[in-house]
Amino acid sequence: MIKLVGAALVLFAGTMLGFLQAARFAERPKQIRHLLHALQRLETEIGYGQTPLPEALAxxxxxxxxxxxxLFRRIADELRSSSGETVKNAWERILSEGWPTTAMKAGEKEAMLRLGSSLGGSGRDDQLKHVRLAVLQLQAEETxxxxxxxxxxxxxxxLGVLGAALVVILMM
Structure with a gap:
């Protein structure tokens, strides 16, 4: 009886691990798509609204x-505070701290870090070019x-189900 309960638990745990990994693969393109929409909004805020960067990020x-x-709320809050930290430093620090909570990988992070190094430190047209470049890079990553x-x-x-089944078979 105990072996049966243990086998059921192992099978359940392995199956859930497989489903969690599958959900992560499904979540990554969604998060990139959300990020693309947000960057397009940022582009509009910078180009047409001429909104200050902390407000645009919020x-x-x-x-x-x-x-x-x-992530972006924390960056906006950091820029509003009087800590004196540059946009680039705050952007890099907060993205690096919070990136593991997302389903995205290093390619997306690299594109966002490149964008952060140009925001707030150059003219409007240059910032818009960098936002457009980040959008193009993220579109490639989304594909x-x-x-x-x-x-x-x-x-x-x-693999989650089959791996768990293998463990159950080896246990018996």
Missing amino acids: RMAGVLPETLAV SAREDQMKYERLSRS
Whole structure:
């Protein structure tokens, strides 16, 4: 009886691990898409609204899911504070601290870090060019993420179930 309960728990745990990994593959393209929409909004704020960067980032956070919104809210709060930290330093520090909570990978992080190094330190036209460049880079990453999702999402689910079944068989 105890072996049966243990086998059921192992099977359940392995299956859930596979499903969690599959969900991560599914979440990455969604988060990139949200980030692309937010960057387009930032581009509008910089180009047409001429909104100060902290306010533009706070508005950007308003259209993002909470996982990403918290990063941009923290950057905006840091820029509003009188700590004297540069935009680049605050951007890099907060993105580096919060990036592991997202489903995104190093390519997306690199594009965002490059964008942060140019925001607030150059003219409006230069900032707009950097935002557009980040959008292009993220679009390429989104394509890659969708391909990974198609390849590995189903595989992850199957491996979770099959791996757990193998462990159960070895236990018996």
